[in-house]
Amino acid sequence: MNSIDLTPLYRNSVGFDRLASLLDHALTSETSVGGYPPYNIEVLSENRYAITLAIAGFVQEELDIQVEKGVLTVRGNKNSEPERKYLYQSIANRTFERKFNLADYVEVTDADLSHGLLTITLVKEIPEEMKPKSIAINQGGNVLEHESEGYNDGKVNKK
Known part of the structure; x- marks a missing residue:
């Protein structure tokens, strides 16, 4: 390509x-194999976001969340379970890795596992020195002073 x-x-x-x-x-x-696990990225407020992954069947000990060089990585490593005999199996039960690129100043603040959903909360906190600021325009010492009596019909009278 x-x-x-x-x-x-x-x-x-x-x-x-x-x-x-x-x-x-x-x-x-x-792209990730088969799009697993499915996820949502939600805007909670102006500078708060949440990534929610559907990870049915995983417990906290089987999950790993890391942030390195602006990349959030979520891994699920399924522990081996006793052999089961299924008539039909549609619930994914496999190891996964999902990566998300984070913008500058986006920090992971929380992670919560509830009802088969892993929700990771992110906040964008721009440092004070990076926020927009007004710049004053100063007039230097070489300011030209105009005298109204020095002008005559658009022409300057030299004194």
């Missing part, structure tokens, strides 16, 4: 190198 040239998008941008690598990775990497 060919890589897409994103150069035109960055002509007026500074510091978005990570975005280019994320797009390139998304276009070249394989």
Whole structure:
């Protein structure tokens, strides 16, 4: 698969190198096998989010959640169970790994397992020094002073 040239998008941008690598990775990497486990990404408020994964049959000890270099990784490693005999089996009972790329300043704050759903809460906290601020425009010492009596019909009278 060919890589897409994103150069035109960055002509007026500074510091978005990570975005280019994320797009390139998304276009070249394989998707998760069969889309398992299914998940939702929910906006809770302006700077709060939740990722909910449907992981029926997993217990807390079989789950691992890690964040490294802006990537949230959720792994489920099913412990071996005694051999069962099924007439029909549709509930997935397999090991999985699901990765989510996190934007800058997004932190995982909580994880909760309830009723077969793993909910991971995230908050985007922009540091105070990164928030927008107004910049005062100062007039330097070389300010031109205009005298109304020095003008005559649009022409300047030299004194």
